[in-house]
Amino acid sequence: MWCEAKLAFTDSVGALECSVISAHPWVYGLGQQTENGAYLSPVNAISYLAQKLAGTGRVADIVIMMVVGQTQETFMAKLNQLIDVFLAPTFTQINRQAQATAELASCRMQILIKYGKGLPDAMTLSIPTSRAALSCATLTAAADSAASAVDVASLKQQVSGFSNQRDSMLGDIARGLDALQGKSAKAWVFTASGDLPSTLIALIKKIPVPSAVYTAAMMLVGDNLDGIKGMTHDIDPDAGA
Secondary structure (H helix, E strand, O other), X not given: OEEEEEEEOOOOOOOOOEEEEEEOOOXXXXXXXXXXXXXXXXXXXXXXXXXXXXXXXXOEEEEEEEEEEOOHHHHHHHHHHHHHHOOOHHHHHHHHHHHHHHHHHHHHOOOOOOOOOOOOOOOOOOOHHHHHHXXXXXXXXXXXXXXXXXXXXXXXXXXXXXXXXXXXXXXXXXXXXXXHHOOEEXXXXXXXXXXXXXXXXXXXXXXXXXXXXXXXXXXXXXXXXXXXXXXXXXXXXXXXX
């Protein structure tokens, strides 16, 4: 069934074997493309996913994460929060496409374009041949350096430096994991497990926020999605996500 849930990363989320199907305004033939942007309602998005699911004809775990919005600003804010918690390639791709569409719409609103005078800012000119030559020079310098004699004291100092760098990197990784586990995001979530007909009926029943015009959804289909399901938590009405 559908519910608005808080998503939070847990240690139970590991490597998953599952099919991933996305529904968003930039799926060919699904969204509505206009000069002002790309639009997709939750009803059309879920109907698209239901059709894909109906073609599987199998018993499986189903998890759908969906963000919606009445405005692009609201939609992007919710999508960015979800990406902070669940950095799936599907959502990052949707985010890039949404940003590109917003920038294109902004450019079209410019009535007058003024050409600047003078030279452009200086920038590094990089071409394949120059990069190849630079790489050869770097390798030659590295080989010459390696061939030079290294005293024992210097070697010990380098080993100590590597050890310190390793400890620092491990500390950064641990702090990053703690920070990730402290984040959460709100999203509409659908979970089901069992026979396909019952799942399809529940999926299209009471689709959330049907009047929204911006929608991004990702459906996961696999044999065991308990790790993903463990990310979903009931929302405390007295606390934000």
